[in-house]
Amino acid sequence: MRLLPPEGALSGFGRPGAAEAGNGTPSPSASDQDVEIGEEIRKRGFRRWYERQLIEGHAYLVTAFLALILLLAGYEAMGVLRGSPLYHVAVVGASGAAGMLMWVSWRRFIALLARAELFANSAACPGCKAWGKFDVLAADSAGADEPPEAARPNWVLVRCRKCNERWRLG
Numbered sequence: 001m002r003l004l005p006p007e008g009a010l011s012g013f014g015r016p017g018a019a020e021a022g023n024g025t026p027s028p029s030a031s032d033q034d035v036e037i038g039e040e041i042r043k044r045g046f047r048r049w050y051e052r053q054l055i056e057g058h059a060y061l062v063t064a065f066l067a068l069i070l071l072l073a074g075y076e077a078m079g080v081l082r083g084s085p086l087y088h089v090a091v092v093g094a095s096g097a098a099g100m101l102m103w104v105s106w107r108r109f110i111a112l113l114a115r116a117e118l119f120a121n122s123a124a125c126p127g128c129k130a131w132g133k134f135d136v137l138a139a140d141s142a143g144a145d146e147p148p149e150a151a152r153p154n155w156v157l158v159r160c161r162k163c164n165e166r167w168r169l170g
């Protein structure tokens, strides 16, 4: 009888077991993401999703370009402050911020466009050649905290609406 409390305590360790049982189905965070990109493609269609990716990607390109202009204009403007100790502080701070913004935006532009191209290149059904006419079955799981430049999910499992052929984008 005295063994019962430890056993009860052990059953507290049943949580990992429960988690294991849950592994049969996708974890909530993964399926949320799957649904997200799947829903997006389902609602808008692949063509619209693809266009949006290009627009979003180019918005990052424009941001990167503006940051570069800001950086260069900032250097010009700070010539006025040259010689004062404030000059060095201002230069380091402003160029650091603009440079970081430029770098992050540039990486997002590259990542989003690369994925959009990758998906678009394999969006034609291997069976009937219909382009972008499919339902999303599953997608690479992606963490909610992953930045856009991670370009996740980087693959999507789809099924043709016309001939039911299955294949993978990405």
Ligand SMILES: [Zn+2]
Pocket (backbone or CB within 6 Å): 125, 126, 127, 128, 129, 130, 160, 161, 162, 163, 164, 165
């Ligand atoms: Zn097909």
